Amino acid sequence: MRILVLGGTVFLSHAVAVEALARGHRVSCLARGVSGSVPAGARLLVADRDSPGALAAAVGGESFDAVVDVATMSLPWVSEALAALAGAVAHWTFISSINVYADKATPGQGVDAPLLSPYVSSAGAATPAVDPDLYGAAKVASENAVLSALGERAFVVRAGLLVGPGDPHDRFGYWPARFSRGGRAIVPDALDQPLQYLDVRDLAAWVVSAAERGLGGVFDGAxxxxxxxxxxxxxxxxxGGSVGEASADVPGVGGLPPDVPGVGGLPREASAVGGLPGEAEPDAPEPDAPEPDAPEPGGPAVGGPEGGAPALELVAASPSALLDAGVTPWAGPRSLPLWLPPTHHGFLSRDTSPALAAGLTARPLAASASDALAYERSLGLDRPRRAGLSAADEADLLTRLT
Ligand SMILES: NC(=O)c1ccc[n+]([C@@H]2O[C@H](COP(=O)([O-])OP(=O)(O)OC[C@H]3O[C@@H](n4cnc5c(N)ncnc54)[C@H](OP(=O)(O)O)[C@@H]3O)[C@@H](O)[C@H]2O)c1
Incomplete structure (x- = not known):
């Protein structure tokens, strides 16, 4: 198949291009080419989608069997791509987000749950990090445009939390990186919180399979x-090998209050980036980041603690104590990634049975964890992180909270 990936230099769109190439497809990627490289074997069509007409000029009337678009915030990007390409294409994947849903709290919802009102703007890409609902609402508008133009040829995937090699957000990777160092590691005493994540390579495989099979419809990809x-x-x-857990009689540790006082009002830094805060951030990867497709799927396991690391002990600190100490849920500096308050648990417990029935598969947690650790090590475990606690912050918190 001739597949056009609108993107291809970063994380998911890069993983889609890698997967399609591995299956023998002819892959073109359209991007500015400033955030990374397309995988070897893919052709890069250079275009800035903020520049009207640039996409059509770069495509030059060529037709494709399948298009995969990851446009994050911009209905104009989506509309222009549809105008240039939808007429002659057999299959169109649009990567949306579970941020489209209006109810962020109720667990177990499916794709029929109420959506945000579409945000229709003629402007270019908005800045998603400042308004999570705008991100979801822009995705709704883009979904509508894709479904209207493609009908049953449209495959709309509302992605949940994505993890894996190349992740520019530093969230999931914080934990394998931290645990590999052993010692006393602070975790939120919210261990019953629902959590769903999907390895980016598994979503990429499903997207390419959907194009091959002509699968249409709207799915939650979690x-x-x-x-x-x-x-x-x-x-x-x-x-990390063996794991101990701190006893709950340590002051400030353990004993999750039933209503998690203080967590309902997320600190601004967390709430400002949405229900799946942070995945829409338009930041480029670190300049010295390696190619995000390393290590290869199926490569050797690379888990294991750092040489001589002390035994790992998980120290569960109450959410209220963490918030009082300025620790942010989910993402960002001085955060404990993947922790979210009950107001957002609907994001982390979608009903994905339709996606599983339609061919989505998920690799074992251990594989994602060890590959994430390998990626973390390739970036450097001591680098400044976009999400998580620094070693100094964690040491300070252990002193203050225990
Ligand atoms: N990460 C998560 O947990 C998560 C969760 C839910 C949904 N999602 C969705 O998953 C998708 C992620 O896509 P991704 O991983 O490929 O990352 P991305 O950051 O959305 O990358 C998008 C691609 O767009 C290109 N691009 C950016 N600005 C451009 C411009 N002005 N003109 C042309 N191309 C441009 C980038 O290449 P250049 O910069 O080189 O041009 C890159 O290849 C998004 O739709 C996101 O909303 C992610």
């Missing part, structure tokens, strides 16, 4: 329903 505790313990055992 992984198995787990809890934060299952995920953290699974990561710990994948990368």
């Amino acid at each position: 992984g198995p329903r787990r809890t934060l505790g299952e995920v953290l313990r699974g990561i710990a055992s994948a990368v």
Whole structure:
């Protein structure tokens, strides 16, 4: 197949291009080419989608069997791509987000749940980091445009939290990186919190399969329903060997209050970036980031603690104590990634049975954890992070909270 990926230099769109090439497809990627490289074997069509007419000029009337668009915030980008390409294409994937849903709190919702009102703007890409609802609303408008233009040829995937090699957000990777160092690691005492994530390579495989099969429809693209505790313990055992857990009689540690006081009002930094805060951030990867497709899927496991690392102990600190100490849920500096308050649990517990029935598969947690650790090590475990606690912050919190 001739596949056009609108993107291809970053994380998901790059992984889609890698997967399509591995299956023998002819892959073109359209991007500015400033955020990274397209995978070897793919052709780069250089265009700035903020420049009207640039996409059509770069495509030059060529037709494709399938298009994959990851446009984050911009209905004009989507509309222009549809005008240039939709008429002659057999299959169109649009990567949306579970941020389209109006109810962020209720667990177990499916794709028929109420959506935000579409945000229709003639402006170029908006800045998503400042308004999470705008991000979701812009995705709704883009979904509508794709579905209207393509009908049954449209495959709309509302992605949940994506993890894996090349992740520019530093969230999931914080935990394998932290646990590999052993010692006393602060975790939020919210281990029953629902949590869903999907390895980016599994979503990429499903997207390429959908194009091959002509699968249409609207799906939530999220992984198995787990809890934060299952995920953290699974990561710990994948990368850190034996795990101890702190007793709950340490002051400020353990004993999650039933209503999690103080968590309902997320600190501004967290709430400002949405229900799946941060995935829409338009930041480029670190300039010295390696190619995001390393390590290759199926490569050797690279888990294991740092040489001589002390035994890992998970120290569960109450959400209210963490918030009082200025720790942010989910993402950002001085955060504990993947922790979200009950007001946002609907984001982390979607009903994905339709996606599973339609061919989505998820690799084992241990594989995602060990590959994320390999990627973290390639970036440098001591680098300034976009999400998580620095070693100094964590040491300070351990002193203050325990
Ligand atoms: N990460 C998550 O957890 C998560 C969760 C839910 C949904 N999602 C969705 O998943 C998708 C992620 O896509 P992604 O991983 O490929 O990352 P992305 O950051 O959305 O990358 C988008 C691509 O767009 C290109 N691009 C950016 N600005 C451009 C411009 N002005 N003109 C042309 N191309 C431009 C980039 O290349 P250049 O910069 O080189 O041009 C890059 O290849 C998004 O739709 C996001 O909303 C992500």
